Amino acid sequence: METLIHDLKHAFRSLRHNPAFTLTAVSALALGVAGLAVAFALTRFMSTMLFGVTPRDPVVFLTVALIPGAVTLLATYFRARHAVRTDPMVALRYQ
Secondary structure, eight states, X not given: OHHHHHHHXXXXXXXXXXXXXXXXXXXXXXXXXXXHHHHHHTHXXXXXXXXXOOTTOHHHHHHHHHHHHHHHHHHHHHHHHHHHHSOHHHHHHTO
């Protein structure tokens, strides 16, 4: 628990010292919340176009959120695996 508190203090301290990153993080969070609000607002409209899907269907919301997340994690994993297997000297020669 102490490690978590220490990490949170460090994160907030670094947010204070880097205003550009703070602005970016807060903007991303605000856009995410706004996107979720728009998604909930458009559910009635979209349900008229889709058959068998009720407004605010939790399975659909989770699926729509999890599929792009899974694709992102897979893409990141493959690039990271490739970077770990690359010899640093070979990578430095190309620069």
